[in-house]
Amino acid sequence: MKDRQKKIHYEKTFDCVQCGYCLPACPTYESMKKETHSPRGRIHLIKQFAEGKVDIEALQEPIDKCLGCNACSTVCPTNVQYGKILEGAKQVLDEQKPKTKIQKVVEKLIFEQVFPSKAWMNTIGHASWFYQKSGLQTLGRMTGLTKAAPLHLEQFEQILPDLPSPVERMHRPKVVKTAGQRRAKVGFFTGCIMDSLFFGINAKTIDLLARAGADVVIPDGQTCCGALHAHSGKQGISKELAKKNIKAFEKAFEGEDVDYIVINAGGCGARLIEYGELFEDEPDWQERAEGFVARTKDISEVLVELDTLTFTKPVKEVVTYQSSCHMLNVQHVVEPPLRVLKSIPGIVYREMEGSERCCGSAGIYNILQFDESMKILDHKMDKVKMTGAHTLVTTNPGCLLQMKLGIKRECLEERMRAVHLVELLSEARPLGRPESEKDR
Amino acid sequence: MDEVWMKELKQIFHPGRFLTDLPDLHSFSYDASFGNHLPQAVVQVKDVSEVIAVLKLANEYRVPVYPRGQGTSLSGGPLPVKGGIVMDLSRWREILEIDPDDLVAIVSPGVLTSDINKAAEKYGLMYPPDPSSSHVSTIGGNLAENSGGPRGLKYGVTKDYVLGLEVVTPEGDLIRTGGRTMKNVTGYDLTKLIVGSEGTLGVITEAILKLIPKPPATRTMMAVFDDLVTSGKAISKVLTSGILPAKIELMDQASIVAVELYRPIGLPVDAEAILLIELDGHEETLKKEMGETERIIREVGARETVVAQTREEADQLWLARKLVSPAIVKVKPTKVSEDATVPRSKIPEMIDRLKQIKEKYDIHLVVFGHAGDGNLHPNIICDQRDTEEMIRVEQAVGEIFTTAIDLGGTLSGEHGIGTMKAPFMEKELGPLGLEMMNRIKGAWDPNNILNPGKIFPEPGQDSLVLRNG
Numbered sequence: 013m014k015d016r017q018k019k020i021h022y023e024k025t026f027d028c029v030q031c032g033y034c035l036p037a038c039p040t041y042e043s044m045k046k047e048t049h050s051p052r053g054r055i056h057l058i059k060q061f062a063e064g065k066v067d068i069e070a071l072q073e074p075i076d077k078c079l080g081c082n083a084c085s086t087v088c089p090t091n092v093q094y095g096k097i098l099e100g101a102k103q104v105l106d107e108q109k110p111k112t113k114i115q116k117v118v119e120k121l122i123f124e125q126v127f128p129s130k131a132w133m134n135t136i137g138h139a140s141w142f143y144q145k146s147g148l149q150t151l152g153r154m155t156g157l158t159k160a161a162p163l164h165l166e167q168f169e170q171i172l173p174d175l176p177s178p179v180e181r182m183h184r185p186k187v188v189k190t191a192g193q194r195r196a197k198v199g200f201f202t203g204c205i206m207d208s209l210f211f212g213i214n215a216k217t218i219d220l221l222a223r224a225g226a227d228v229v230i231p232d233g234q235t236c237c238g239a240l241h242a243h244s245g246k247q248g249i250s251k252e253l254a255k256k257n258i259k260a261f262e263k264a265f266e267g268e269d270v271d272y273i274v275i276n277a278g279g280c281g282a283r284l285i286e287y288g289e290l291f292e293d294e295p296d297w298q299e300r301a302e303g304f305v306a307r308t309k310d311i312s313e314v315l316v317e318l319d320t321l322t323f324t325k326p327v328k329e330v331v332t333y334q335s336s337c338h339m340l341n342v343q344h345v346v347e348p349p350l351r352v353l354k355s356i357p358g359i360v361y362r363e364m365e366g367s368e369r370c371c372g373s374a375g376i377y378n379i380l381q382f383d384e385s386m387k388i389l390d391h392k393m394d395k396v397k398m399t400g401a402h403t404l405v406t407t408n409p410g411c412l413l414q415m416k417l418g419i420k421r422e423c424l425e426e427r428m429r430a431v432h433l434v435e436l437l438s439e440a441r442p443l444g445r446p447e448s449e450k451d452r
Numbered sequence: 453m454d455e456v457w458m459k460e461l462k463q464i465f466h467p468g469r470f471l472t473d474l475p476d477l478h479s480f481s482y483d484a485s486f487g488n489h490l491p492q493a494v495v496q497v498k499d500v501s502e503v504i505a506v507l508k509l510a511n512e513y514r515v516p517v518y519p520r521g522q523g524t525s526l527s528g529g530p531l532p533v534k535g536g537i538v539m540d541l542s543r544w545r546e547i548l549e550i551d552p553d554d555l556v557a558i559v560s561p562g563v564l565t566s567d568i569n570k571a572a573e574k575y576g577l578m579y580p581p582d583p584s585s586s587h588v589s590t591i592g593g594n595l596a597e598n599s600g601g602p603r604g605l606k607y608g609v610t611k612d613y614v615l616g617l618e619v620v621t622p623e624g625d626l627i628r629t630g631g632r633t634m635k636n637v638t639g640y641d642l643t644k645l646i647v648g649s650e651g652t653l654g655v656i657t658e659a660i661l662k663l664i665p666k667p668p669a670t671r672t673m674m675a676v677f678d679d680l681v682t683s684g685k686a687i688s689k690v691l692t693s694g695i696l697p698a699k700i701e702l703m704d705q706a707s708i709v710a711v712e713l714y715r716p717i718g719l720p721v722d723a724e725a726i727l728l729i730e731l732d733g734h735e736e737t738l739k740k741e742m743g744e745t746e747r748i749i750r751e752v753g754a755r756e757t758v759v760a761q762t763r764e765e766a767d768q769l770w771l772a773r774k775l776v777s778p779a780i781v782k783v784k785p786t787k788v789s790e791d792a793t794v795p796r797s798k799i800p801e802m803i804d805r806l807k808q809i810k811e812k813y814d815i816h817l818v819v820f821g822h823a824g825d826g827n828l829h830p831n832i833i834c835d836q837r838d839t840e841e842m843i844r845v846e847q848a849v850g851e852i853f854t855t856a857i858d859l860g861g862t863l864s865g866e867h868g869i870g871t872m873k874a875p876f877m878e879k880e881l882g883p884l885g886l887e888m889m890n891r892i893k894g895a896w897d898p899n900n901i902l903n904p905g906k907i908f909p910e911p912g913q914d915s916l917v918l919r920n921g
Contacts, residue, residue, distance in 0.1 A: 026785040026836070031484045032524045032588050036564070045543055046471065046496070047479040047523065060478055070475045090781045 020100040022062040034084035051084035081370035082341035106245030171416040195225035196271040204236040216438040231264030239283035278336025278408035312348035323440035326358025332401035336408035362399040373414030457513040469496035483525040491532040508624030519651040521593030527870030533905035561592030578666035580607035598648030600866030602699040605824035618658035622897035651903040667732035672766035676756040683725040684800035686752040699730040700824030714779035788832040792856035793865030813848040827865035874909040
């Protein structure tokens with residue numbers, strides 16, 4: 013019982029005074045319409061479980077259906093650490109729930125082999141590329157073969173972006189120096205999904221940083237941030253991945269001062285800045301993790317801090333923004349993406365009602381809980397449509413895919429697109445300002 | 453599922469709104485007060501015929517029914533203390549109509565209170581009651597508990613804005629009380645009887661609410677005092693000068709210190725009290741009234757006054773008050789929030805007595821709240837896992853109640869009696885006063901099926917218990 017209470021962060025459940033202020037902020041409370049699927053309800057059930065009053069089956073559904081968007085922590089008047097409590101519950105569920113043999117094999121493959129592996133992620137990128145280019149995609153769609161795939165993956169493969177060829181992938185340099193005056197030295201965290209499915213956005217991110225006056229290093233040996241593992245209850249692997257990343261960046265910058273470790277994915281960023289909390293039992297690693305965290309920033313924050321880019325090509329479009337929950341509620345990065353977005357000449361920015369609410373993507377939630385995710389997405393798309401925007405901007409790969417899916421479901425592909433903030437910034441032809449002009 | 457009434461109840465509802473799984477039952481076993489009590493079933497009602505059917509069935513089989521909004525009650529209002537059925541009304545939000553000609557709003561019970569005010573604002577109108585949970589709490593819950601809020605000082609509480617109700621009685625009959633006129637003296641005022649009856653006399657299924665013109669502007673000031681008694685005097689002086697602020701909120705030294713430790717925003721930690729005062733009205737009048745208020749407060753002996761010049765500055769001043777809740781639970785996690793209320797003139801004495809209670813029981817007690825109307829919020833910060841401490845807290849709360857009554861005040865200004873304060877009812881009302889209430893309950897609910905275990909003390913229930921099981 014004691015072990016169960018420790019893992020599940022039983023102590024932290026007492027911070028909840030059950031005031032209910034989290035209810036209006038919770039997307040699943042709104043869509044599933046009962047207290048059981050609210051943050052307050054989940055914390056209460058976790059507490060009952062920790063006290064032995066309910067068994068683990070009682071936790072399964074409410075915990076599985078939580079998006080983990082953390083909107084509740086942002087509005088909580090008593091600072092309950094919901095994210096920690098949720099991760100604890102997921103870990104206990106993962107360890108205690110009986111699983112079928114196939115489930116175990118698939119999970120092992122995905123979490124221990126695929127996500128942490130650069131080679132695997134590249135292979136997914138290559139395979140997806142080959143699949144698209146070879147016409148298999150069209151054939152698959154026409155014959156309805158992809159519809160037979162489990163987990164509704166067919167809906168997702170239709171919205172995958174055009175991918176670069178293996179040759180382009182291999183030829184990315186390890187260091188990109190700025191052409192102008194050097195104002196910062198940064199390490200770029202590529203991420204696994206970003207680098208496999210959104211390789212082009214990563215390339216544009218590196219280009220933007222170089223134009224803004226940064227020397228960009230892309231360290232070898234970096235791997236998945238571990239967010240998806242942590243959110244699936246696999247704390248052990250998540251910690252190992254954290255160590256690998258910390259090591260990779262330390263090695264790349266041995267003895268040198270690095271100003272920023274830059275990420276362009278809200279979900280990864282949220283995990284990276286929590287590295288410091290993973291090593292409470294390992295002081296050596298904790299110190300190294302804190303050094304890593306202190307430099308970690310989202311691309312939008314770095315661009316705002318450097319303040320060196322001018323956009324030379326007007327983008328004459330109505331634009332709206334869907335924030336990434338983990339960027340908003342965990343990293344607490346609110347203003348910078350909007351600030352750079354609004355600095356693009358020609359755009360008409362329209363705020364979306366409820367832009368701070370989760371889109372239902374939530375890591376791999378949209379794959380595991382497809383129906384619930386689509387309810388939330390459909391609701392989100394109603395709000396998107398109300399803005400009349402041509403371009404919907406996001407800052408996280410999961411959100412980007414989900415918004416592309418939303419546009420497809422609404423048959424809006426003809427007049428609307430979803431892009432990563434970095435893509436829109438690149439379209440607006442960014443130029444580095446000379447030093448003298450910046451100082452003026 | 454073996455009981456006959458359960459089977460019949462199941463027939464009435466769509467399966468998605470009839471809940472009997474254990475995780476669901478646990479999720480409707482609590483509110484924002486203390487204690488967990490498992491119901492046997494939860495029904496999520498969405499129209500009046502469902503409410504009638506549930507109550508008729510429950511009355512026939514003598515099953516307790518517990519109406520519930522969003523479970524933000526601080527007094528145990530929706531707790532299913534005797535099992536039975538929790539009737540969740542929070543999903544019933546269909547009607548929210550504003551009639552600007554009659555200056556009324558017609559609402560379903562599950563509509564959020566703040567949404568009513570938002571809808572009214574579109575017509576330049578306002579629904580004044582503003583409990584701090586108004587963005588979460590339902591109007592049904594507010595009506596049942598007769599909730600107040602900071603604006604109560606100038607505008608009164610929920611009961612002052614109810615013109616008419618549609619109610620299902622515990623025997624399952626539909627009645628209408630009042631109407632949509634400002635004046636109405638036809639017979640007994642059943643509307644006011646139902647409001648604040650804590651869901652023991654009927655289930656409110658629709659309400660006609662009074663709206664008033666929204667004041668065009670507000671202004672905020674903060675006043676700092678070296679001693680608490682002077683702040684009390686300042687309140688009286690302002691209120692007798694012909695100025696009626698919308699809100700006067702007090703923070704005592706313990707809450708000021710807690711906020712500064714939690715997030716330093718530059719509050720004076722050596723001060724004994726801070727008052728936050730909001731005036732509302734027309735811009736021109738406001739300027740004059742704010743100047744006058746500041747002058748009076750300085751004259752009485754405030755050490756410092758700050759008048760916000762912009763909306764942002766005002767928000768900054770109110771931030772201090774907002775931070776009290778998160779700040780005080782940093783010390784210990786459990787918060788016992790009381791709302792014993794005294795006549796305004798007794799505020800300084802009440803604060804003094806609270807200090808003595810704090811020392812006597814060696815508890816962590818902070819005082820903040822709606823000082824302008826005598827509705828102080830003494831909050832005790834403790835740890836519910838510490839039984840020995842909780843016993844001291846229970847005794848201290850008991851003494852706070854009796855002190856408020858001794859000073860000519862009341863057990864509850866806005867949270868309600870529920871389970872927590874029931875043992876103290878007789879002390880305030882006397883045996884006959886309580887007996888008359890009991891007779892009313894008996895006449896409306898002969899089989900005692902609606903929210904039993906609330907307001908009236910159970911046999912042998914003679915003191916407060918905050919510990920669970």
